[in-house]
Amino acid sequence: MMAFVDTGRRAGPKPIAAGEVLLEVEGISLAFGGVKALNSISFDIRKGEVRAIIGPNGAGKTSMLNVINGFYHPQHGRITYRGEVRRRQRPDTAAQQGISRTFQNVALFKGLTTLENIMAGRALKMNVGFFWQCLRVGPALNEEIAHRRKVEEIIDFLEIEHIRKVPVGKLPYGLKKRVELGRALAQEPELLLLDEPMAGMNLEEKEDMSRFILDVREQFGTTIALIEHDMGVVMDISDRVVVLDYGRKIADGTPDEVQKNQDVIDAYLGVQH
Amino acid sequence: MFYREAGQFKTGYADDMAVFPIRQDRIGIAVILAIAYLAVPMFGSPFFVSTIMIPMLILTMAAIGLNILTGYAGLISLGTGAFMGVGAYACFKLATAFPDVNVLVWVLASGFFSAAIGVVFGLPSLRIKGLYLAVATLAAQFFLQWCFVRIGWLTNYSSSGSIEAARRSLFGVQITGPGASETARYLCVLTLLVALTWIASNIVRGRIGRKWMMVRDMDIAAELMGVRLLPTKLLAFAVSSYFCGVAGAMLLFFHYGSMESIAFNIELSFQVLFMVIIGGLGSLIGSYLGAGFIAALPVVIKFAPQILGIELPSAVVDQVTVMIIGGLIIFFLIVEPHGFARLWQIGKQKLRVWPFPY
Numbered sequence: 001m002m003a004f005v006d007t008g009r010r011a012g013p014k015p016i017a018a019g020e021v022l023l024e025v026e027g028i029s030l031a032f033g034g035v036k037a038l039n040s041i042s043f044d045i046r047k048g049e050v051r052a053i054i055g056p057n058g059a060g061k062t063s064m065l066n067v068i069n070g071f072y073h074p075q076h077g078r079i080t081y082r083g084e085v086r087r088r089q090r091p092d093t094a095a096q097q098g099i100s101r102t103f104q105n106v107a108l109f110k111g112l113t114t115l116e117n118i119m120a121g122r123a124l125k126m127n128v129g130f131f132w133q134c135l136r137v138g139p140a141l142n143e144e145i146a147h148r149r150k151v152e153e154i155i156d157f158l159e160i161e162h163i164r165k166v167p168v169g170k171l172p173y174g175l176k177k178r179v180e181l182g183r184a185l186a187q188e189p190e191l192l193l194l195d196e197p198m199a200g201m202n203l204e205e206k207e208d209m210s211r212f213i214l215d216v217r218e219q220f221g222t223t224i225a226l227i228e229h230d231m232g233v234v235m236d237i238s239d240r241v242v243v244l245d246y247g248r249k250i251a252d253g254t255p256d257e258v259q260k261n262q263d264v265i266d267a268y269l270g271v272q273h
Numbered sequence: 274m275f276y277r278e279a280g281q282f283k284t285g286y287a288d289d290m291a292v293f294p295i296r297q298d299r300i301g302i303a304v305i306l307a308i309a310y311l312a313v314p315m316f317g318s319p320f321f322v323s324t325i326m327i328p329m330l331i332l333t334m335a336a337i338g339l340n341i342l343t344g345y346a347g348l349i350s351l352g353t354g355a356f357m358g359v360g361a362y363a364c365f366k367l368a369t370a371f372p373d374v375n376v377l378v379w380v381l382a383s384g385f386f387s388a389a390i391g392v393v394f395g396l397p398s399l400r401i402k403g404l405y406l407a408v409a410t411l412a413a414q415f416f417l418q419w420c421f422v423r424i425g426w427l428t429n430y431s432s433s434g435s436i437e438a439a440r441r442s443l444f445g446v447q448i449t450g451p452g453a454s455e456t457a458r459y460l461c462v463l464t465l466l467v468a469l470t471w472i473a474s475n476i477v478r479g480r481i482g483r484k485w486m487m488v489r490d491m492d493i494a495a496e497l498m499g500v501r502l503l504p505t506k507l508l509a510f511a512v513s514s515y516f517c518g519v520a521g522a523m524l525l526f527f528h529y530g531s532m533e534s535i536a537f538n539i540e541l542s543f544q545v546l547f548m549v550i551i552g553g554l555g556s557l558i559g560s561y562l563g564a565g566f567i568a569a570l571p572v573v574i575k576f577a578p579q580i581l582g583i584e585l586p587s588a589v590v591d592q593v594t595v596m597i598i599g600g601l602i603i604f605f606l607i608v609e610p611h612g613f614a615r616l617w618q619i620g621k622q623k624l625r626v627w628p629f630p631y
Contacts, residue, residue, distance in 0.1 A: 069497055071493075071496075071497065090496075090501075091493075091496045091497050092496055092497070092498075092499045092500060092501050094497065095497060095498050095499030096499055100497075100498065101497060103494065107491045107493065107494040108490075108491070108494075109486060109487050109489075109490035109491055109494070109495075110490050110491075111486055111489065111490050111555065112483070112486055112487075112490065116483060116486075119483060120483050120484075120486075120487050120495075120498065121498060123480065123483065123484055123487065123495075123498060123499060123500055124498070124499035124500075126480040128480070130481070130508075133475065133476055133479045133480060133481050134472045134475055134476055135472075135475060136475035136478070136479055140475075140479060140480075141287065143480075144286075144290065144479060144480070145285075145286045145287055145290075148286040148290065149286065152286075183498075187498065187499075
């Protein structure tokens with residue numbers, strides 16, 4: 001029906017099969033002046049998995065996401081995305097390659113409604129020219145309606161129909177997080193980065209959000225990398241976990257392996273001196 | 274009671290995204306247009322049309338321009354007056370160089386010159402934001418005004434340094450220059466304003482407007498979602514300056530008829546900025562309300578004593594007008610910092626649920 005719906009990833013030369021490596025970071029080091037935020041970190045994210053990045057506060061988790069996003073430029077190391085080594089790039093290129101994200105402190109466009117926020121997520125996919133935009137007829141209107149349809153699907157999926165036209169500034173925190181997830185989904189990402197999607201939520205909201213995350217993977221086949229502090233959630237929903245502490249990787253493996261790792265236990269509980 | 278949307282069902286997304294999705298609003302806008310096109314020219318006195326309506330509509334156009342930049346894209350500019358000047362001077366040069374082409378074409382074309390200049394002065398906006406950007410645009414204000422005075426070519430080396438609107442007509446009716454009737458000038462201004470408002474509303478509701486608001490509200494998130502900041506901001510400068518330029522050209526051709534560079538000074542920039550802030554940032558209807566307030570109210574207050582039959586020395590009236598306007602501005606900013614547009618929305622909402630409180 002709508003031709004553009006499936007052409008989201010314009011880079012996509014070949015589809016990557018589930019289980020293959022989608023993104024690989026090797027020896028990433030990032031320093032701000034004298035502060036070493038990341039120290040020679042390597043791990044990979046496989047297509048179709050839920051990959052958790054955990055660690056105590058200040059471990060460098062968000063910095064890691066910012067590096068993947070292209071927002072920070074590491075001094076050393078290499079990032080391979082979809083089999084291609086990535087060069088230093090502008091932040092907006094990552095979005096073009098199919099990487100979208102949510103933020104630790106909700107970064108919605110607060111003057112816009114829920115609907116407009118999610119429509120904003122489709123900014124990259126809309127390209128009818130300025131002339132038609134001025135008249136808002138023909139191609140411009142058709143494009144707008146087609147994308148609106150797609151956005152309504154996401155609104156349905158996240159069960160936020162009732163707040164469709166509410167300015168997001170007025171929403172409670174839990175819903176804001178959900179709208180932000182919707183905005184990221186609107187980009188039809190191949191890799192979805194979630195920065196503490198459940199921070200500050202109550203148990204019920206956490207359960208909802210966990211379900212949405214798993215449903216996203218199920219329905220859209222999206223690969224998910226998430227940062228989370230709630231260990232229960234992390235252990236339940238993620239396939240593999242990488243643990244950072246003071247900018248170093250201290251463990252990597254399935255939730256069970258990581259839970260038993262002595263370094264991880266030390267990092268979280270402290271070591272007796 | 275009359276303002277209800279009950280029973281009006283939307284059957285498609287196009288209906289839902291219309292400018293006026295509610296039938297009563299559509300009737301309302303039709304009535305307003307009818308009054309503007311028929312009642313005002315027929316019943317309005319020449320004084321009312323030429324002293325209140327024309328400048329008010331022209332300044333509305335400038336306010337829409339600045340609102341696109343400041344309200345939608347979040348970039349403060351103090352160069353509005355100068356950008357309007359660019360439009361006026363460009364239109365003057367074009368109209369004198371090519372007298373055979375209809376002047377309305379040149380009024381619309383002059384906006385492109387001001388858009389180009391706007392883009393040049395918008396370049397710093399990638400690096401600087403907020404008040405610092407406002408200061409950077411001050412450079413545009415002073416530099417361009419200096420150009421208007423110093424570059425004789427712009428005024429065709431007129432000895433007085435002023436530019437004048439030549440006599441031009443449309444369909445045999447004189448619309449500009451000395452002797453043009455205020456009705457003809459008013460109708461030209463109104464038509465241009467209505468057409469460009471429609472375009473502005475199309476732009477801000479679509480893809481481009483959303484990008485501007487993304488940049489305004491959270492530029493980092495916008496960037497990570499694939500919006501390239503510089504082209505987006507420069508487009509805002511271009512479109513905004515286009516509107517200001519057309520407003521400037523209209524000011525010369527349809528209102529004053531003859532202007533000097535001093536008319537495009539910083540005071541004009543501030544006047545338009547106040548209109549946008551008082552009217553409501555990020556709202557087209559706010560631009561109308563703000564311009565109506567700032568442009569028309571002084572005239573009304575000034576001539577109210579005369580109409581009421583009270584004799585006051587004109588100097589006193591002038592001073593009192595300024596004081597009242599200043600007081601009202603402060604009052605409205607305290608009562609409703611989001612401007613008239615917000616008051617308008619609240620009023621509509623109240624009307625919708627009336628007679629119930631919510």
